[in-house]
Amino acid sequence: MDATAASGPDGSASEGTAQEIRLEGVSKTYADGTVGVERLDLTFAAGELSVLVGPSGCGKTTTMKMINRVIEPTTGRILLGGEDVTRVDPDKLRRRMGYVIQNVGLFPHQTVRDNVATVPRLLGWDKRRTRARVDELLSTVGLDPAVHGKRYPAQLSGGQRQRAGVARALAADPAVLLMDEPFSAVDPVVRERLQAEFLRLQETVRKTIVFVTHDIEEAVRLGDRIAVMSTGGRVEQFAPPAELLGRPATPFVADFVGADRGLKRLAVTAIGPDDLERPPVVHVADGLADARASLQVHGARWAVVLDDDERLHGWLSADRAVGAGTVGSAARRMEAWVPADATLKTAFSTMLQHEAGWVAVLDGDVFLGVLTPESLHAALRRSVDGTAPETAGAAVPARS
Ligand SMILES: Nc1ncnc2c1ncn2[C@@H]1O[C@H](COP(=O)(O)OP(=O)(O)OP(=O)(O)O)[C@@H](O)[C@H]1O
Structure with missing residues (x-):
């Protein structure tokens, strides 16, 4: 079924409910013959935070951008909540997906409030509903609507910009959140704080999140599941952090998670x-x-x-x-x-x-x-x- 067929007038059929994302035999070969990813079969469970981690150039961004069709897969299918979205209108699809990138990508000439209102406006929400939603979200991510709402992105700190980016991605209550190294541009102390806040936020919103990072520590801290990818876009292992650290499936995974994995594992093991x-x-x-x-x-x-x-x-x-x-x-x-x-x-x-x-x-x-x-x-x-x-x-x- 065409996913857009099920959409309401504002294209937001999926509003609020987290949805599973399934990649079936998805490959991407670029025009110059570079294999970005190769026959990926991955399921990102509804309401879970899945992390893609791996060395530079292994295909993490390619994978993520195929989910919202910024990049078109060469082969395979992508199912969102069971619907094949490889053939739906990419613009409508993107409105169902929040997207947060490194350095946020806020529009510099728009206030924070207008930035956060981008997708609700595209979806035709009325002014009052949009404003209420924007204020609610700014507060949720720890920004004061009265103070920060009217500022321009350049008038915020790096951490505040990142929060505004998360608020914008969540504005229309998307089914899915795609996050490409969202916290890598801020210093380690702010990053830790943003990670902790973000985990708390996810407790409340429970989105299906695909999160790209280079950083195995960040992956272990945030992920419900982690996909370790190797060059050529292969998934070496896709497992909960504790399993990945305790039982790496391949020598590549063992190397990547590092020799101190016992220590990292402490961070994900509950007291029994x-x-x-x-x-x-x-x-x-x-x-x-x-x-x-x-x-x-x-x-x-x-x-x-x-x-x-x-x-x-x-x-x-x-x-x-x-x-x-x-x-x-x-x-x-x-x-x-x-x-x-x-x-x-x-x-x-x-x-x-x-x-x-x-x-x-x-x-x-x-x-x-x-x-x-x-x-x-x-x-x-x-x-x-x-x-x-x-x-x-x-x-x-x-x-x-
Ligand atoms: N437009 C393109 N044309 C040709 N090759 C590309 C293109 N975009 C990406 N690639 C190649 O595809 C492979 C995967 O790239 P991708 O950006 O997905 O990796 P990544 O894991 O996200 O890397 P990084 O961690 O450095 O951001 C790389 O070899 C890259 O050079």
Whole structure:
């Protein structure tokens, strides 16, 4: 079916709903014989952020531009939400797809507000609806409509321009967002912030996103799935980050993700219940004699101390569990803790930051257990071996 046939008068049949993008046997050979990409079969799942990563010239941009038909495939089909879009009107198709590129491509002689309103205007939205949408989006991406809306792109910082670019791409609530190295023109600190904001935004909008980058760290941080491409436009592996880092399918992927993939993997591996150690637990109001007995029974050198409401208070070492008095009088406070949905990387850096020998894992206020350097290592090992209970490209909270 021709996708445009299903469109409303404003060409926005797909408004709001994320759609799957499927590439079937897609190749691109340029006029001079250069093979841009070769027989790609890829499915970008609806509502997922898929990253294309690989060395310069491997065909990432070619792949992305074929999706919105800026480049026409030589062979194959591209299906958007099940509809073959290789034959629909490219202009209409592009209005269903947000597009963000490096250096944004904002129109320099238009205000931020007018830039963001581009596609709604093309779709014939009335002024009031357009204005409301533009204001809403500017706020969503962290720009003040009253302040930044009337500025020109040159009057914004690099990070603000990038945010305006994302707002413009989202303006007509497209089914799909295509992003070609959108954060590479800003410095590393701003980039990290934009990445974090962008992940939060994706939590809300849940678009089908195809994201191109050179940077494997960025890919691991953002991607639900990552396609590693090699020269000649071949997909070496298309998998969730944890799987890619833990079980690279080819030597090329192993090389590309780098020798320190164990460390990168920490960033995408969630703490699992089996990773936790459970040291003896005592309470602030307990007597020290009872605490001593508990430590002896467990053969432990220290115990976790909880308050009357079962919240983490601190810890008690065996050498302080002497004499009379209460646990509260001898316990030391403990600041090193992480929420249960943190990643192993967060746990590790919390431990380093507090120079602690362990880190508590809490579910809300409730104490679940602790991670030690040994249990962290075991968790990482297990996850790299592929036997972790859950590693997760899938687990969104795991990407902190
Ligand atoms: N118009 C063109 N004519 C001929 N060859 C082209 C054309 N555009 C791209 N290519 C070639 O196709 C291959 C893939 O290019 P593409 O831009 O898709 O790579 P990329 O992975 O996005 O690279 P980069 O990371 O450097 O942006 C390269 O060999 C490139 O030189």
